[in-house]
Amino acid sequence: MRTSRNVWGYYLMLTPPILLVLIYEIFPLFGLIIAFQDFVPGKGMFGSTFVGLDNFIYMFQLKESSQIFYNTIFIAVSKIVLNLIVPLIFALMLNEVLQNTLKRWIQTIVYLPHFMSWVILAGVLTNLLASDGIFNNIITALGFESIFFLGSNTWFPIVIIGSDVWKEFGFNAVIFLAALTAINPSLYEAAKIDGASKFHQLRYVTLPGIAPTIVLLACLGVGKIMNAGFEQIFNLYNPAVYASGDIIDTYVYRIGLTQHQYGLATAVGTLKSVVGFILVVLSWKLADKWANYRIF
Amino acid sequence: MVFGTKMKAVLLIAMCTTLVACSSGGNGKGNKEVVEKTPVVAADPFGRFEETITVSLGKAMSVDIELPPGDTQENNEYVRFIEEELNVKFNYDWQTADGDPYKQKMDLVIVSESVPDVMLVDEAQLKLLVDADLIADLTDVYEANISPELREVFESTKELSLASATFDGKLMAVPNSSPGADAMNTLFIRKDWLDAVGLPVPKTLEDIEVAARAFIDNNLGGGNNQTIGLVGQQDIVNIGNSIFGFDTIFSYFDAYPELWVKNDDGTVEYGSIQPETKVALAKLRDMYANGVIHREFVAETGSSGREKIISGRAGMFFGPFWMPSWIMIDNLKLDPKAEWVTVAVPLDKEGKFKTHTMSPTSSYLAVSKKMANPEAVIRILNHEYIIDQTRGNEFYIDQNVRYNRVNLPFGHMMAPFDEKEIAVVKVDEVLAGTREYDTLLAHEKIQYDRIVYNNENPKKDLLAWASSITVDTTRGMIQSNVEKVTGAFYGKTTTMNRKWVNLKKLEDETFIQIIMGDKPIDAFDQFVADWKKQGGDEITSEVNEAVK
Numbered sequence: 001m002r003t004s005r006n007v008w009g010y011y012l013m014l015t016p017p018i019l020l021v022l023i024y025e026i027f028p029l030f031g032l033i034i035a036f037q038d039f040v041p042g043k044g045m046f047g048s049t050f051v052g053l054d055n056f057i058y059m060f061q062l063k064e065s066s067q068i069f070y071n072t073i074f075i076a077v078s079k080i081v082l083n084l085i086v087p088l089i090f091a092l093m094l095n096e097v098l099q100n101t102l103k104r105w106i107q108t109i110v111y112l113p114h115f116m117s118w119v120i121l122a123g124v125l126t127n128l129l130a131s132d133g134i135f136n137n138i139i140t141a142l143g144f145e146s147i148f149f150l151g152s153n154t155w156f157p158i159v160i161i162g163s164d165v166w167k168e169f170g171f172n173a174v175i176f177l178a179a180l181t182a183i184n185p186s187l188y189e190a191a192k193i194d195g196a197s198k199f200h201q202l203r204y205v206t207l208p209g210i211a212p213t214i215v216l217l218a219c220l221g222v223g224k225i226m227n228a229g230f231e232q233i234f235n236l237y238n239p240a241v242y243a244s245g246d247i248i249d250t251y252v253y254r255i256g257l258t259q260h261q262y263g264l265a266t267a268v269g270t271l272k273s274v275v276g277f278i279l280v281v282l283s284w285k286l287a288d289k290w291a292n293y294r295i296f
Numbered sequence: 297m298v299f300g301t302k303m304k305a306v307l308l309i310a311m312c313t314t315l316v317a318c319s320s321g322g323n324g325k326g327n328k329e330v331v332e333k334t335p336v337v338a339a340d341p342f343g344r345f346e347e348t349i350t351v352s353l354g355k356a357m358s359v360d361i362e363l364p365p366g367d368t369q370e371n372n373e374y375v376r377f378i379e380e381e382l383n384v385k386f387n388y389d390w391q392t393a394d395g396d397p398y399k400q401k402m403d404l405v406i407v408s409e410s411v412p413d414v415m416l417v418d419e420a421q422l423k424l425l426v427d428a429d430l431i432a433d434l435t436d437v438y439e440a441n442i443s444p445e446l447r448e449v450f451e452s453t454k455e456l457s458l459a460s461a462t463f464d465g466k467l468m469a470v471p472n473s474s475p476g477a478d479a480m481n482t483l484f485i486r487k488d489w490l491d492a493v494g495l496p497v498p499k500t501l502e503d504i505e506v507a508a509r510a511f512i513d514n515n516l517g518g519g520n521n522q523t524i525g526l527v528g529q530q531d532i533v534n535i536g537n538s539i540f541g542f543d544t545i546f547s548y549f550d551a552y553p554e555l556w557v558k559n560d561d562g563t564v565e566y567g568s569i570q571p572e573t574k575v576a577l578a579k580l581r582d583m584y585a586n587g588v589i590h591r592e593f594v595a596e597t598g599s600s601g602r603e604k605i606i607s608g609r610a611g612m613f614f615g616p617f618w619m620p621s622w623i624m625i626d627n628l629k630l631d632p633k634a635e636w637v638t639v640a641v642p643l644d645k646e647g648k649f650k651t652h653t654m655s656p657t658s659s660y661l662a663v664s665k666k667m668a669n670p671e672a673v674i675r676i677l678n679h680e681y682i683i684d685q686t687r688g689n690e691f692y693i694d695q696n697v698r699y700n701r702v703n704l705p706f707g708h709m710m711a712p713f714d715e716k717e718i719a720v721v722k723v724d725e726v727l728a729g730t731r732e733y734d735t736l737l738a739h740e741k742i743q744y745d746r747i748v749y750n751n752e753n754p755k756k757d758l759l760a761w762a763s764s765i766t767v768d769t770t771r772g773m774i775q776s777n778v779e780k781v782t783g784a785f786y787g788k789t790t791t792m793n794r795k796w797v798n799l800k801k802l803e804d805e806t807f808i809q810i811i812m813g814d815k816p817i818d819a820f821d822q823f824v825a826d827w828k829k830q831g832g833d834e835i836t837s838e839v840n841e842a843v844k
Contacts, residue, residue, distance in 0.1 A: 041407040042428015062798060063830065126600070131592055132522055150595040151812065238530040239804035240594040240812060246801075255797040260403070260420055 035267040041260075048263075055267035064251070071157075072247040075228035078161045080221035087169045088214065091176035092206065107177075110170030122235035125163055126150065150236060153244040160236065160245065164229060175217065176210060183209035215287050223280040226272040248272060339440035339671070341678045345383040349672045351705075352387040352412040354405065356398035358702040364695050373691040374704050378679050384672055386705050394702075406430070413667040416708060417469070419460070419788060422660045426463050431662045432670050435467045441674035446681045449473050452712040453656035460657050460787055469660035470677060472709040477716040478537055479654030480780070481544045481614040482769050483642075484624075488635040489516045489611050501548055501579070501642040508588040508612060517609035526583070527613035528593030529601045532807060535783065536654050539598040540613050542580060542589075547650040547781065548642050549576040553807075555652050556785040556839055564784045564840050568803055569827055574820040580811045594808055606630065617716060617769035620762035628758055638765055640772035649772075650779045655786030661708050680704045684711075686738045699738070719743060720770040743767060789838035795831035802826060 030045075035055055037048040059065060090110070097103045113121065128134050129149040136146040149155045187205045196204065230249035237245040248268060256265025361369050370388050379385060389412045392398045399418065405411055406424050417425065425431045450458050450473060457471040483498065485507070490497060493510040508525025517523030529540045533553045546553055552567035553576075559565050567573065583589050590596075596604075604610050606626045613619075624636050640649045661677070663670045683691075688699030701707050712718070719740045725731035726744055736744060746763035755761050772778070788796075806823040809815040828836075 040427050041424055042409060042430050044409065058794075063826075064798060064801065126595065130595075132520065148592060148595075151592060153814075238594045239801075239808045240530075240814070242801060242805045251797075254801075257403070258420075259793055259797055260424055261793065262407070 032266065032270050034263055035270045037263050039263040039266075041262070051263070055264045056271065058264065059268055059271070064246070067243065068246055068248055068251050071244060072226060072228045072249075075157055075160055075233075075247060076225050078157075079164050079228070080218075080224065082161060082165045083168055083172055084214065084218060084221065086165050087172035088176055090169055091173040091180060092202065094173065094177065095180050095206075107170065107173075111174065112170070113167040114171035116167075118229075118231040118235050121163070121167065122232070125159070125236065129159065150238065151240045153241055156237070156241040156245045160229070160233060164232060172217075175213060179210040179213040180206065212292075215290070219280070219283040219287050222283040223276050225279055226276050341441055341443035341675060342381070343675065344381065345669070345672065348383050348385055349669045350385045350387050351414055351667075351672060351676070352389050353414040353705070354398075354401065354412050355388050355391045356394035356416070356707075357391050358394050358700075361703060362698055362700060363703065364692065364697060369703055372703050374683055374688075377683075377691070378676055378705060381679060382672065382675055384676065411664050413664050414673055414706065415662050415664070416706060417660050417662055418658065419660070422461070422469055422662060423788070425662055426468050430665060431468055432665045432667065433466045433468060434470065434663060434670060434674075435465075437670045437674055438467050438470070441671045441678070443678035443681070445685075446678055446710060449681070449710050449712050452714060454713075456655065456786075457657040460655070461660055469662040470674070470708070471657040472659045472661075473656045473711055473713060474654075474658065474709050475711050475715045476653045476656065476713045476780075477617055477770055477773055479535065479616065480651045480773055481538055481541060481616055482638050482640045482772050483544070483612060483614055484619055484636055484638050485612045486511075486516075486634060487637045488633060491635075492516060497637060497639055498641055499639075499643050501545065504612065504642060505583060505586065505588050509586070511611040512587060516611060522609050524590040524604055524610040525588045525612060526590070527596075527601050527604060527610045528589050529596040529598060530594050530804075530808070531598075532580075532811070535652060535786075536658060537616060539615050539619075540593075540596075540601045542614065544614050544642070544651060545580060545583075546573065546576045547652060548644060549573075549579065550650065551576040552652050552781055552783075553803075555781070555783040556843075557781065558784045564836070564843055566827075566832065566836060566839075568807075569824045569832070574817065577807060577810050577820060578817050581813060581817060584811050585813060589811075594812065608634065617766050617773075619769075620765040621759065624765065625758045625762050628755065628761070632755065636765060638769045638772065640769075640775065640778060643777070648777050648779050649775075650781065651773075652781045652783065655783070656713050657786075659709070661706060676705060677708060677710070680706060680708065681710050688738050689742070716770045717774050720767055720774065723747065723767065724771075785839050785843050787842065789835055789842060791831055791834050791838055795835065798830060799827055799832055799835075802830065 033045055034048075036050055036052060037045070038051045038054075039045075039048045094103060094106060097106070130136065131146050131148065135149070140146050147155060149159050183206065187209070188201055191201050191205050226248060228247040228249070230247070230253070233245055233247055234250050234253065237250065252265045252268045255261055256268070355370060357369055363369070363372050367373065370386070370391070375386060390401065392401045399421075402415060402417055402421060405415070406417075406421060406428065409428070409430065411425075411430055415425075450471070453473050457473045458467065461467055461469045461471040483504065485498065487497070489511055490507060493507075493514055493516070495507050495510060496503075498504045498507050504526070511517065512521075512523045512525050515523055527540045528542060531538075532542050533546060534541050534543070535554045549572050551570065551572035553573050555567040556564050557567050557570075580589065584591075584593075590604075590610075593601075601610075601613070602623050605613060605623050608627060608631050615623075620636070620638075624634070627634055627636075640651075643649050661673065663673050667673075683699075683704060684701055691697075691699065701709065719737075722731060722736055722740055723744045726733055726736065727747065733741070733744065743763055743766075746757070746760035747767060749757060750760040750764045753760075802823060806815065806819055810817060810819055
């Protein structure tokens with residue numbers, strides 16, 4: 001009797017999140033119907049005519065779609081990979097800093113950009129990357145031609161990926177730092193007694209210790225493979241870099257929301273979600289196989 | 297107070313009844329007909345309603361409103377005046393910041409079908425509302441209630457504005473009407489910089505290039521390559537309000553990109569694909585390569601370009617007549633020595649200055665089907681127009697609060713198409729002593745007062761100074777050598793809804809890459825072929841069908 005009452009308490013605690021998920025995640029899924037309709041706002045979801053896969057077919061017929069898909073995946077994959085590697089290396093380095101105050105200072109400073117919106121950062125970046133900005137001042141001082149970062153198709157993706165990594169690496173490192181503290185210090189002592197160098201400690205104690213965290217973050221990252229960062233690109237791009245910077249989300253914004261083509265916009269969004277879902281399931285299976293990691 | 301209004305209503309009803317009773321003494325037969333035909337509320341453009349009518353609406357809030365403490369954009373003397381005159385109440389369902397937030401909120405409201413009684417929408421949204429069958433047919437209400445003054449305004453646009461709000465012969469919204477001068481760009485140039493390098497005010501395109509080069513070479517905007525000759529931005533052409541656009545350079549070559557222009561054979565063609573545009577692009581490419589157009593124009597927007605000018609780095613830009621109060625005032629605050637002039641250039645070989653005009657209408661006031669008294673909307677507009685044109689400054693007279701249209705309930709722009717041109721002629725006549733000051737309209741009086749003040753105290757009051765420059769712009773526009781090209785079509789066709797984004801992307805990308813030298817000039821021919829293939833031909837035939 002006592003145990004069952006305890007269990008009910010837990011269920012009760014679970015209700016708010018379940019309700020939230022139902023209201024904000026499950027219920028809106030019915031809106032996906034729009035993707036198969038010629039959606040007219042006044043007629044609504046139930047009154048608009050069904051057009052089957054027309055919206056999807058139209059999307060694939062667009063001349064730009066291959067380029068946009070490529071941009072999206074290229075930028076997203078680069079971001080995922082670098083957002084895994086850079087914070088990891090940073091966390092490992094920070095872990096070696098012995099003085100605690102210094103450590104905390106560094107940590108605070110590097111994760112500050114995470115809390116700023118892209119609207120503000122885009123303004124900052126535009127100034128930094130301008131022809132008379134600090135980057136170009138350094139480049140010209142070193143005797144090179146100044147670079148038009150935001151107007152060149154070579155540089156634009158680099159700016160996008162680089163600035164995203166700069167914004168997020170401090171925050172992402174927090175998770176790694178937490179995982180690092182979970183490693184049993186006696187393992188390091190044992191390794192030292194066996195004569196392991198710093199590098200060997202890293203190779204045989206640290207990395208295996210945080211491997212599950214790395215795998216988990218990689219898995220979660222794969223689900224975001226179609227999200228290359230709307231807010232960031234929208235605030236930085238211009239027609240000169242459409243070729244390298246126009247991603248699914250910015251394109252959908254222009255075609256769907258500014259032109260009120262809700263059906264088409266939903267179709268693209270749905271496709272993104274489906275691809276993301278398949279990839280998450282796949283990576284979870286792989287994580288289970290290789291890192292023995294599973295949630296359920 | 298409430299009692300007072302009620303009493304008035306009762307009295308009014310009593311009066312009406314008496315009147316009807318009196319008139320019934322006449323021809324019985326004719327009177328019967330009148331009773332049958334007359335609507336419940338007699339159509340009088342400024343008539344007061346017997347019972348209070350509540351109008352619900354959403355409001356875009358302006359950031360820099362100027363009102364005495366306690367008064368807001370929703371509740372101020374103008375609003376109270378209209379409420380009192382017509383016996384209406386305004387009920388604000390929601391507010392947003394003006395600009396994009398308002399548009400997005402309106403999109404949301406339309407999709408969720410929870411529209412207020414009155415809404416200010418853009419063309420695409422109006423189409424949505426019509427398709428969704430959410431708004432009322434205003435044809436009869438408009439005819440019966442519009443004031444003669446306001447009717448004249450819409451007629452001044454050669455009824456272009458009304459036509460754009462008419463669907464299947466039914467007037468579905470009241471269009472706005474903005475002055476045609478809004479779309480015309482003149483060159484604004486730093487006279488003090490010209491003097492510093494010993495150059496005259498530019499006349500031809502070559503003069504402009506020479507001046508820009510001289511500004512840059514002499515580092516007039518600060519050392520280390522900081523000087524910008526000619527400001528540009530990523531929106532290189534805009535047939536509406538073009539800020540820092542190159543429209544005027546295009547029209548110099550008889551090219552009218554983004555405008556649907558009539559060919560000699562009577563068919564309508566898209567200006568961007570005409571061979572003249574290629575010539576203009578080649579010139580712009582040259583200017584870019586020579587550094588006349590600043591290197592990073594494509595990363596610039598209207599507001600970031602504005603910063604460059606305010607901080608005194610730029611010597612020249614193209615823009616519409618209202619630029620002085622938007623930019624130069626702030627520039628002058630930082631650098632009182634700055635001396636701006638405006639000229640309608642470049643002139644072509646025959647000395648002509650060519651420019652395009654815009655559609656008089658870009659926004660619409662639509663009325664929900666659910667609203668019981670749509671005539672109230674028209675009558676409110678009648679009042680708004682009178683306040684806007686003549687009576688605006690009578691309010692808050694002792695508090696020295698400047699009149700601003702955004703403080704009206706709807707804030708719908710309704711200006712005669714040639715308002716600016718007429719105003720400058722009248723103001724000049726008063727200045728020359730051939731016209732009485734009292735014959736000027738409110739906004740013309742302000743203009744006149746400011747010019748006189750600025751002539752006596754140059755640059756003492758920056759607003760007055762800006763007004764003088766603004767009038768100079770319009771003066772440039774009414775010269776005999778100005779050739780205004782009007783588009784044959786400003787609307788949207790069905791295929792445009794689907795394919796325009798792609799075509800626009802193709803156009804923007806190609807034009808900018810050509811100007812920046814990333815693509816050869818002949819990429820233009822490929823663009824034309826692609827444009828036609830990807831739906832352009834289809835759209836062109838639809839447009840030709842629509843203008844017939």
